[in-house]
Amino acid sequence: xxxxEVPNNSIHYVLxxxxxxxxxVLSNSLGANCAMWDPQLPEFEKHFRVLRYDTRGHxxxxxxAGFYQLDQLGGDVVALLDELRxxxxxxxxxxxxxxxxxWLSLHAARRFHKSVISSASAKFGTLAGWNAxxxxxxxxxxxxxxxxxxxxxxxxxxxASSPGxxxxxxxxxxxxxxxxxxxxxxxxxxxxxxEAVAAIRTPTLIISGAKDPVSPPSDGKFLAAQIPGAQYVExxxxxxSNVEASSAYTSAVLRFLNPQGV
Numbered sequence: 001x002x003x004x005e006v007p008n009n010s011i012h013y014v015l016x017x018x019x020x021x022x023x024x025v026l027s028n029s030l031g032a033n034c035a036m037w038d039p040q041l042p043e044f045e046k047h048f049r050v051l052r053y054d055t056r057g058h059x060x061x062x063x064x065a066g067f068y069q070l071d072q073l074g075g076d077v078v079a080l081l082d083e084l085r086x087x088x089x090x091x092x093x094x095x096x097x098x099x100x101x102x103w104l105s106l107h108a109a110r111r112f113h114k115s116v117i118s119s120a121s122a123k124f125g126t127l128a129g130w131n132a133x134x135x136x137x138x139x140x141x142x143x144x145x146x147x148x149x150x151x152x153x154x155x156x157x158x159x160a161s162s163p164g165x166x167x168x169x170x171x172x173x174x175x176x177x178x179x180x181x182x183x184x185x186x187x188x189x190x191x192x193x194x195e196a197v198a199a200i201r202t203p204t205l206i207i208s209g210a211k212d213p214v215s216p217p218s219d220g221k222f223l224a225a226q227i228p229g230a231q232y233v234e235x236x237x238x239x240x241s242n243v244e245a246s247s248a249y250t251s252a253v254l255r256f257l258n259p260q261g262v
Contacts (some may be wrong), residue, residue: 003060004076004083011076012060013053015084017045022113022259023089024048025077027097029119029240030184031142031149031173033059036094039246040253047259048090053080055096057180065179067186074103081111090257092116094242095215096184099124102193102223105202116253118207119239121219122194122226130189134182142181146173153240155211165243197226204230205256207249209237231256 004011014034017024024044026037034052037044044050054061056068056076077100081089091112093101098120105115124130136144150159150169159166204227208220217234224232233252237244 004080006076006079009056009064009076010062011053011056011080013051013080015049015051016041017048017050019049021048023081023084023086024050024257025080025089025091025093026050026052027077027091027093027100028053028055028058029095029097029153030055030188031058031176031181033172033176035172036240037242039243040250043250043254047254047257051080051084051089053077055100055184057183058176061180063177063180063183066183068183070099070103070187070191071107073100073184073187074107077104078108078111087111088113090114090116090259092118092253092257093120094118095120095239096188098215099188099191099193102197102200103191105200105204106193106196109200109202112202114203114205114257116205116207116256117223118249119209119212119215119220119241120206120223121215122197122223123192124188124215127189130185134185134189137178137182137185141178142174142176146170149173152214153238154244155238158238158244169240169243194222194226197223198228200227200230205252206230206232207241207252208232208234209239209241209244210234211236211238212241214239 098117235245
């Protein structure tokens with residue numbers, strides 16, 4: 001399995017899809033690994049060379065010591081593009097991956113043709129809320145928060161109708177490093193791009209889940225209103241809209257990115 005070795009860090013990544021097509025970067029939610037994009041892969045791989053990676057502190061990537069900052073998470077993506085000698089790519093991120101995409105559009109815009117920002121906010125949560133979650137995870141482990149996270153990620157209807165999806169998601173969350181999770185919570189706690197996003201010029205699609213309690217539609221609409229020319233799509237889903245409304249999500253992304261005139 002390929003890893004990008006950088007000072008004090010090792011990033012696990014997976015390349016798949018059409019080898020001669022444009023590159024599409026997929027960036028994960030907090031608490032997830034690159035398997036969260038499995039519902040999209042069959043279609044995305046027809047049109048793109050797909051780069052999935054585990055955010056630092058997650059999956060098979062290393063867990064560098066200390067709390068992380070948003071510029072480190074964005075810098076990891078730029079380092080991956082440099083490693084693969086990709087000058088420009090397409091981007092699609094969800095939740096933490098969406099916030100990372102906003103940073104990239106502000107600080108590495110020349111590297112991206114278009115960007116999809118889904119289930120994301122310019123400012124996530126509150127200082128007190130993040131500090132409480134960091135303390136809980138560091139003292140009691142991932143199982144102490146996994147059930148609550150799944151309740152926010154999926155609607156009651158999805159949880160009742162798809163127990164297999166819920167079990168797989170719980171396993172993914174519980175396998176995440178508590179220190180890595182807490183370190184990325186700190187990045188979300190400290191990031192605030194509300195005043196900056198109006199400067200974004202990368203063509204952008206904002207996707208919100210109509211029933212998302214983490215990044216509600218009002219947060220998505222704020223981004224769409226602030227980013228010049230941004231498009232907005234709202235899906236019948238909670239936070240992990242790429243799983244709960246997988247077909248609609250995949251179609252919305254492909255229509256916007258428009259590879260080979262799709």
